Amino acid sequence: MNFHYQYKKQFQEALVQWFIREKRDLPWRHTHDPYKIWVSEVMLQQTRVDTVIPYYNRFIEEFPTPEDLAQAPEEKLLKQWEGLGYYSRARNLQAGVREVVEKYSSTVPDNRPEIIKLKGVGPYTAGAILSIAYNKAEHAVDGNVMRVLSRVLLIKEDIALPKTKKIFEQAVMELIDPAYPSEFNQGLMELGALICTPTSPKCLLCPVREFCTAFQEGRPEELPIKTKKTKMKDLFYDVFVVQNEKKQFLLEKRPGKGLLANMWQFPMVEKSTTPSEGFLADSYNVDLVSRERLLSFKHIFSHLTWNMESYYLKVEQNGQPTESSVWFTEEEIKALPLPVPMQKIWAAWKETEAKHKHA
DNA sequence: AAGACGGGGGT
DNA sequence: ACCCCAGTCTT
Numbered sequence: 380m381n382f383h384y385q386y387k388k389q390f391q392e393a394l395v396q397w398f399i400r401e402k403r404d405l406p407w408r409h410t411h412d413p414y415k416i417w418v419s420e421v422m423l424q425q426t427r428v429d430t431v432i433p434y435y436n437r438f439i440e441e442f443p444t445p446e447d448l449a450q451a452p453e454e455k456l457l458k459q460w461e462g463l464g465y466y467s468r469a470r471n472l473q474a475g476v477r478e479v480v481e482k483y484s485s486t487v488p489d490n491r492p493e494i495i496k497l498k499g500v501g502p503y504t505a506g507a508i509l510s511i512a513y514n515k516a517e518h519a520v521d522g523n524v525m526r527v528l529s530r531v532l533l534i535k536e537d538i539a540l541p542k543t544k545k546i547f548e549q550a551v552m553e554l555i556d557p558a559y560p561s562e563f564n565q566g567l568m569e570l571g572a573l574i575c576t577p578t579s580p581k582c583l584l585c586p587v588r589e590f591c592t593a594f595q596e597g598r599p600e601e602l603p604i605k606t607k608k609t610k611m612k613d614l615f616y617d618v619f620v621v622q623n624e625k626k627q628f629l630l631e632k633r634p635g636k637g638l639l640a641n642m643w644q645f646p647m648v649e650k651s652t653t654p655s656e657g658f659l660a661d662s663y664n665v666d667l668v669s670r671e672r673l674l675s676f677k678h679i680f681s682h683l684t685w686n687m688e689s690y691y692l693k694v695e696q697n698g699q700p701t702e703s704s705v706w707f708t709e710e711e712i713k714a715l716p717l718p719v720p721m722q723k724i725w726a727a728w729k730e731t732e733a734k735h736k737h738a
Numbered sequence: 739a740a741g742a743c744g745g746g747g748g749t
Numbered sequence: 750a751c752c753c754c755a756g757t758c759t760t
Contacts, residue, residue, distance in 0.1 A: 423755040430746065431755090464744025467758075501757045521755045541739065568755055577753060578749070605752095607740090638743070680744055719745065742759075748752085 382553060390531075390590045391556035391563060397586035398566030401573070403428070406435050413487035413512035414445050414476070420507045421472045421499060425465060428572070434463050445487075448473055449480045457642060457716035466640060471499025489513045502548070507564070516560040518551035520544055523571025524564075529603035530575060530593035539607035575599075611684055615650035618689040618721075620673065620728045621665065623696045627706035629663065630715065638680070643715040645689075645724060646704065663701060665694035674727035678720040689724045691731065 382390075402408065405428065407419035418438060422431045438459050442448040448456075451473065460469040475497035479487055487508065488494040495505040506519030525538045525547050532550060536543040556563040574581045582594050593599035621629040630643045646663065673689040700706065707715070717725065 420755065421757095425743090425754055425756060426745080427747070427754055462745075464746085465756085467743065468756090471757075499757070503756060507755065519755080522753075523755065565755090572755080609741095609751095640743095678745090680742095682742060740760085743757090745754105747754090749750100 386590065387554060390554065390587060391559070393586045393590070394566040394570070395556055395559045395562045398562050398569055402565070402569055403573075406432060406439075411512055413489075413508055414479075415439060416512040417476075417487060417500075417504070417508050418442075418472065420504045420511075421468050422463065424468060424504070426463065430463070434460070445476045445480050445485045449477045453641060454714070454716060458714065461642075461716045462719055462722070466642065468499060470640075474498035475500055487512070489515065491517060502544070510560045510564045514561050516552075516555050516557050518548040518555070519564045519568075520547045520551060521568060523568040523575075524551065526577065526603050527567050527571045527575045530580075530599045531587060531591045533592035533596065533602070535602070535604055537606050538603045539605050609682060611682065613684050613686060615686045616647045616688070617650055618645050618647045618687055618724055620645050620689065620691045620724060621663070622691070622693050623665070623706060624693075625696075625706075627708055628712065629700060629704050630707055630712070631704040639718045641716075642718050642721075644718065644721050650686075650688075663704065664697045664699065666697060668693040668695055671731065673731065674724060676720075676723065678723075685720060687720060687724070689727065691728055 407415060410416070419431070419435055422435055422438070441455075441459055442451060453470070453473075456469050456473055457466060460466055463469075478497055479485060483493075488497075489509065491505050491509060494500055494508060495502065500508070503519055503521050506517040507521075509515040509517040510519055525544070528534060528547055528550055529538065534546060534550070536546055538544075551564070551567075554563075570585070570587070574585050578600060580599050582588050582591070582599060585591065585594070588594045591599065593602050619629075623629075629646055631646060633639050633642050633644060635641050669692070671691040673691050675688045678685040678687060696706075712725070
């Protein structure tokens with residue numbers, strides 16, 4: 380890529396001034412603390428600004444410094460992250476912050492070779508922290524930046540391919556305003572979020588439309604090119620809210636790896652494989668007293684669908700429950716990190732319970 | 739290079 | 750129903 384000096388200068392000026400003028404007032408824009416910028420960037424991975432704001436505020440209140448996060452028990456960390464999704468982000472963030480506390484005396488590294496080695500910090504997050512917190516001229520290429528630059532520069536490579544990202548990283552390094560790296564990078568992202576949107580971009584409001592090849596050619600909404608399809612798997616589960624005579628409920632902790640790792644759930648059995656009647660006595664050492672239907676719904680993940688049917692069971696306890704399952708009171712459940720599908724079932728149980736009390 | 743990994747919002 | 754989102758890690 381080979382831009383003329385004047386073109387580059389004017390593009391930088393237009394973008395940076397637009398950002399300074401029009402930027403949204405967001406919580407993480409009131410600080411330059413690299414730790415807080417880091418937290419915000421991790422939360423923003425594959426997640427919308429509006430979703431992140433309340434999580435960010437609660438998280439920073441609970442863990443104001445790297446030391447606070449480093450010392451937090453995992454259950455407390457996951458409870459803070461509950462509902463935000465991609466829970467390995469939380470674990471990796473804590474692991475990365477622990478590295479910073481231990482190896483760098485709690486100071487986030489200010490250079491790419493060191494910062495990118497931190498757990499959970501990839502090429503984008505590295506560049507975002509370096510440019511936003513330290514004002515370094517580093518690329519921070521996310522989906523917004525690829526969309527904006529694919530249009531401005533008419534880049535028709537498939538952005539689903541990993542190697543394509545390098546093209547955009549080089550383009551940013553070529554274009555970035557050395558006087559305003561933070562505003563330049565954030566300007567590209569802000570433009571992607573507010574103006575240069577995936578469908579129906581607001582080109583007439585765009586501060587850089589005079590530099591935009593796709594706008595001049597007339598079909599900006601057809602870029603970027605992205606192939607790739609997601610094949611979804613369907614899974615079918617029966618889920619049981621199991622209550623004993625002491626008003627305790629049975630929950631199990633998911634495995635430490637994989638989907639929803641270390642989160643808690645009500646006992647769940649795959650429908651196709653198991654006749655769910657035998658599940659109780661065989662697996663959990665209890666006798667059924669009553670059975671009531673709760674809620675049926677689909678929960679859609681990025682790569683699979685859970686088809687859920689849930690039931691409220693009252694049981695008599697024969698002995699200890701099996702391995703990973705534990706009896707909890709309603710009060711204790713409040714402290715457990717539950718994935719959203721389990722929160723829905725728990726909410727449905729509370730509704731029927733309230734109904735019974737009323738009647 | 740492809741798949742795993744959440745959940746919500748827009749069209 | 751399908752796409753996207755301030756991506757990273759694992760295979």
